[in-house]
Structure formats: C-alpha cells, structure tokens
Amino acid sequence: MIDFIDVAVGTGGGVACERCHGSAMPAEYMATSELLGLITRAVADSRTVPGPNLALTGPEPFGHPDLPSLVAAAVDAGVSRLRIDTDASALRSQDNAAGVLAAGVRHFRFSLLGGSAGLHDVLAGAPGALDATLTGLDVLRGEVRAQGVTSCLSALVPICRHNLHDLPAIAAVAVEAGANAVLLRVDDPGCDLAAAVPWMTAACDTGVVNGVWAEIEGVPFCLAPDHALHVSDVLRARSGAKAPACRDCRLDELCGGGPVDASGDLLAVLAPPARAGDLAGAVSRARGSVGHDA
Numbered sequence: 001m002i003d004f005i006d007v008a009v010g011t012g013g014g015v016a017c018e019r020c021h022g023s024a025m026p027a028e029y030m031a032t033s034e035l036l037g038l039i040t041r042a043v044a045d046s047r048t049v050p051g052p053n054l055a056l057t058g059p060e061p062f063g064h065p066d067l068p069s070l071v072a073a074a075v076d077a078g079v080s081r082l083r084i085d086t087d088a089s090a091l092r093s094q095d096n097a098a099g100v101l102a103a104g105v106r107h108f109r110f111s112l113l114g115g116s117a118g119l120h121d122v123l124a125g126a127p128g129a130l131d132a133t134l135t136g137l138d139v140l141r142g143e144v145r146a147q148g149v150t151s152c153l154s155a156l157v158p159i160c161r162h163n164l165h166d167l168p169a170i171a172a173v174a175v176e177a178g179a180n181a182v183l184l185r186v187d188d189p190g191c192d193l194a195a196a197v198p199w200m201t202a203a204c205d206t207g208v209v210n211g212v213w214a215e216i217e218g219v220p221f222c223l224a225p226d227h228a229l230h231v232s233d234v235l236r237a238r239s240g241a242k243a244p245a246c247r248d249c250r251l252d253e254l255c256g257g258g259p260v261d262a263s264g265d266l267l268a269v270l271a272p273p274a275r276a277g278d279l280a281g282a283v284s285r286a287r288g289s290v291g292h293d294a
C-alpha cells in the first residue's frame, strides 16, 4: 500500500476496541494555525515516492471546525494524495460528501472492529456506529459516481483478541462497503498470534476472492509463510519485535517481526521458515526493491 504521512488533527476520539483500550478520551482539536504549519511542512519535507501523500488522522477530522482550510492547505502545498481517516458518519450529509470531494480529497479510510453491529458497536462503545459508518460510505459512493471522479476507499481493521474470530466477516463487510483495500493490523500485544493467523489469512482470502487486496500488519513471515505477499509493514525493523533467531533468517531485512511490544512468549516461537530464501526472493521481486527506509 502507498505510504502516507499522518497528521493528527488533535488528540482523543478515534475508533478502537473499548475492552482493550478503555473508553476513548474526549476529542480535543489542535488550533488551525498550528495544523496549517504542520501540514505545509509535512508536504514540503516528504520524500515519499510516489508522493507526497498526507493523511488527516486523530480524532474525527470532520469534527474539526476548520477542516476545509486544512484540506485547502494540503492541496495548495502540492499534496499528491490526501486521505481522511474517518468513521464516515459525517458523510451521511450529502453536502459533506460532495464538498470534501470537490475540495480534492480522493482517499478515505474507515475502521471496522466487527462484521456486525452486534460486535462493532459493542467494541467501539458506540451504539449505532456501524450503521452510521456504512450509511456515510453509501452516500460517499453515490457522490463519487455523481461527480464522475475516482476515489480510493480503504478499511483498517484493528485486530485484538475480541474480534479475531470475526475477521473474515469483517473483510466481507469492508468489501460490501466499497473498500478497494483492507489493512488488518494487530492492535493487541497480548493477542495469540499463532491462533489469530488462520483468521487473518481467511480474511485475506475473503478479500481476494472478491477482488480486494488485504494486507496483514504485525505478523512476521514465519507465522504466515503461505500468505507472505499479504504481510505488510515489511522493511521496517521495529525494536522489541525481533527474536535472536531472526539474525540468521534470510527474511531479516524484509520482515518487521511481531507487533511492537511483542511478549517474550511470541518472540520465543519465531524461527526462520523452511523456505526463507525462496520467500525472501519472491517478496523482494514483488516489492521491487529492498532496504528502503520507511
């Protein structure tokens, strides 16, 4: 997937499992003047190819009173791709959907914690949240068609012990909602990765049979060798996520290891996969280059 520079528009808020992270802190938005400076500098300093690409993240960006100015600043600074990470509830307003597309935003990312309201809403701690998200995405897709533009809609799935059995269903809902890509990200250092991987790979397969690529982030190659090309966040050595055995693995330069803060139990089971050399070659060819600094 294409790299974006994240600029959080404030603190608090967001869509995350309440059982893992507790209730979200109230959203507090950064002053517009400060954000305009951050956005302009981030675009100017970006060396990402293709790029520059910027994502407005943090608490719901549509809750920021000056979102139109923030978008305009990014466009004026010369951003190539501008993404808004949103729960999409504000997009239920046709004016919002039409306005943000007219302003130049073409990339949107939404988060799914469950494949049903029964799970998503409970984990998000927000009754009606899934319905609001899906309705907003429906309005957005209608505006995309009406304006005759191309947009990219991606789904982020934070994986934890409370939703891993639902991952294939979540992927199916993401596809149904119009996602072009699904990123399955481990968001729970205590999650049993060995138990979770079959659900993650099933979710990848659900996406692929529907023509939507899915990536898994926070899982090392040795736990999902048959889905090596779905393993994301490669080329990023993460402190605390590698085992001593990784030093002898042909995938060491390519593999991000386990989730940051991975426990000793996980690190103890990491071992070079049987076909590490073949996998390293295949992944290197697929990625086009090795060793870029993400």
Ligand code: SF4
Residues within 6 Å of the ligand: 220, 221, 222, 223, 242, 243, 245, 246, 249, 250, 251, 252, 253, 255, 256, 257, 258, 270, 271, 272, 273
């Ligand atoms: S042994 Fe280490 S480097 Fe090799 S695939 Fe597993 S986690 Fe990655």
